[in-house]
Amino acid sequence: MLTRQEDLELRNAAMTWLEVRTQDGLNPIGYEDLLQDFYFRGERRALKDRQAGICKPAVLETALSITTTYRAEGKERPYDDAPGPDGLLRYKWHKTDPNHAHNRGLREAMARGLPLIWFWGIAPGLYKPIFPVYLVAEEPELHQFVVATDGLQNFESSGLGGEEAFREYAESKTKRRIHQPVFRGLVMQAYETRCAMCNLRHSALLDAAHIVPDRDERGIAAVRNGLALCKIHHAAYDAGILAVTPDLKIEVREDILDEVDGPILEHGLKRLHGEELRKVPKRRSDRPDRDLLAVHYEEFVRAPSAAAPRIDIGFPGLTAGDRTVPQ
Ligand SMILES: [Zn+2]
Incomplete structure (x- = not known):
């Protein structure tokens, strides 16, 4: 059994390792990597349980990570860890025995105020790690813990629930720290990390753009409301320089087509006019939704330069014009 100090060090080492492996959360990580590749003081330590959602290593009294399994397409919300009335997410016990080792491990991590890692499945065997997260309360009657992202762990959720x-x-914090990175992971996975318009394949230059802003602050956006776009095409889409028709053709604004300029304008923008999207997800249900495309496209046709209305989408400093998904 590791000491409390070693427990803390292992956690910190695991999170640092994940930062490096995922390029600060830009890329997802695979199941086998989580089982095989992390070493702490010369010993291999699995960061995820082989089967269970809760990972409580035998050498710790505490849980180290929790996992939300990927669930296939077609649903608005590929998870059921819905927020409670206080806006914080919940994580279910392992089965229903409060004294199961996994549940005790979570309780102990909560009692010690330890940071945990939350692995969100974005494809079978592929995860977006979110960390640190904290358990801030338990709801035994509902067989679940209350999870807070960094910065919210000191709030008493029960006392503030009604506020x-x-x-x-x-x-808003949950959206930024969990839903948006997970949305990015899902979109990148579906588009095989390629720009839908130009096929560029550099994750650092790609964003998960929303076709129309995700106004429902409780929900993760579905992939069918997303487009993997490079920085240029994302900004051009949001600025109404170009749009995508409901049948997946790119249209460039007329005055842009009349402009003469260097290679980015000529090749990067003007040449896309009339072309079909180069990259769409293999799975039909992940492809851009025609109705959602129509919402943006109609706005583009009506008032091209205002195709991205700046609508408040629920958290400070980020409006509908800013469709970038930050890490
Ligand atoms: Zn592009």
């Missing part, structure tokens, strides 16, 4: 301001803040 609108806290709920809004918690939801």
